[in-house]
Amino acid sequence: MKTPNKKSALSEVHGVDQPEAVSSVVAHQIQQFRRKKPSTEELVTRILNGDKTALSRAITLVESTNPEHLEKANEVIKDCLPHANKSVRIGITGVPGVGKSTFIEAFGKYLTSIGKKVAVLAVDPSSSISHGSILGDKTRMEELVKDENAFIRPSASGDTLGGVARKTRESIILCEACGFDTIIIETVGVGQSETAVHSMVDFFLLLKISGAGDELQGIKRGIMEMADTIVINKADGDNIQKAKLAKTEFNRALHLFPAKSSGWIPKVTTCSAYEQTGIDAVWEIISSYFEMVKANSYFDEKRQSQNQFWMMETINEQLKTRFYNHPEISTLLEENKKAVQNNQLSPFAAAQILLERYFKN
């Protein structure tokens, strides 16, 4: 043992070297990962290893409007794709007030308790306007958010439902590659978002409460027809009897719709997300659905046709965006609109003029 070189009385002799609390190698790696932008390969490797930080980062790339980020996002998705698709995708909708967050918290916790890995995403095109995302306030699912086997991501913002939908679709792929086997997509229950969500999930759950009187709206907007199950929430306390009555009524209403091409007969059930009762029955319904559609090959057919749908949808949206954002067209469009207004041009002739100009360029 050497005598220290320092002259201070406070100097001490060296003892046995203690291991560092944090491995400097690992600390360096984490720092590098956080500070530097990890390479595509690195991101993919980490995602495939179930790293939620890497997953979050990849989703951020998907949601970015920066063309460089988008290019990188496309690479990540391409490499994740062969590892995706091994999950069940469940859409959950319901008008504000039915208790969607409480239900998803209770349902998600139930799923992780039986060994599932649960990712919760959201489609909320309105959040881009109000800047308030439905899942933004994560404290609304405070139990689930702390769960190691759960991943919660607020709704992507975007100018259009199409944009939000694309981001969500690609986030699903990333979550699946990260090992999440149960993907829940929440929608706000207003506007056209249900249709978008319906076209990206395998199973569609409509959350209701008894006596809300919004049945007509649901029928009108085709929501009830899309539902694979109707779950009547808040079946607790004084509400139990009313919820049972509502169950009978919804069962009757569902019979009025034509049979589903899946062969599945939609089921109605009641639950209390607050008291955490009836949640297992919901999962039983969903499980028996997946058993059936995986056996009759409807599961694969539906995913294939959803893929086709999104490919076409993206093309059609882009064709329009390119046309209407063309500087020459947008000027001419205003002129032609006026000419149509003044009965100098029929709408069809005006369209023809615009199209000819566009395709000449």
Add this chain to the structure above:
Amino acid sequence: MKTPNKKSALSEVHGVDQPEAVSSVVAHQIQQFRRKKPSTEELVTRILNGDKTALSRAITLVESTNPEHLEKANEVIKDCLPHANKSVRIGITGVPGVGKSTFIEAFGKYLTSIGKKVAVLAVDPSSSISHGSILGDKTRMEELVKDENAFIRPSASGDTLGGVARKTRESIILCEACGFDTIIIETVGVGQSETAVHSMVDFFLLLKISGAGDELQGIKRGIMEMADTIVINKADGDNIQKAKLAKTEFNRALHLFPAKSSGWIPKVTTCSAYEQTGIDAVWEIISSYFEMVKANSYFDEKRQSQNQFWMMETINEQLKTRFYNHPEISTLLEENKKAVQNNQLSPFAAAQILLERYFKN
């Protein structure tokens, strides 16, 4: 008086020259008009003079798939446009079996009896498949078809609803330029044709019969919401009481819908097209609607927004048609569809590849 040159006993002496039954000048003109293709100016002049033969011919041009005819059609429409728009356009729908033809016959005859000039057109995209047009069998309106102040035209055929709708929209312009002040557009009451018709008329009439039990369908497909009036037909004999009951029920159902932006409150009435009762009440409802919307300027606003809609719709349809019919694209599309199916490409990446190729050309 000269002796005839012929030797036959059957020869007769010339008497006073009789005028020809048909003026040879006019006959020649008609022949020329029918045989030769009249010039655009000639067609327009005749249409503006109320010539139904010229109107028919112009509509045939509009319906043609020959590019030369279409060019001519566009010219005719352009010249007719300043003289159009001076009519009321009424859409009539109802599922098969409610008696649409009988109703239109009775309604049309009533309108001509009070001095209106009535044109009846039809939107039936299914007729292009079944080759059976709803108005093709003109004998179904045998009284109206003989009426000098009525013009009945079977549904244009076409591959797409968009195509049929365009032809009908342009035919409306021609009918109006020809002096028809009341345009009735019939739709078959199946598929999406109601929405197309709704977007080209001022007033939408839903024909019903009591106890048909198709209310849910009507609500679901948004038909009931589009209706400005619901007319319960076949209110005769034993049916009168049931029709009255249905009237009460429909009135209640209509109250569940949000208020119309026109400010109009939809009315329900009963009639018997067969016994020709209640037809005048239908016209009274329609008249009071037009009085209101012409006063509050909704009439003009709606026509303007319909024009805009059709302009955009035509553009969007054409953009898609051009893309998908592009020879290089259709090959690549099949390849990319397979790549998406095999999880080698995400739907969005596949769309991007297609779009890049398309816009490089």
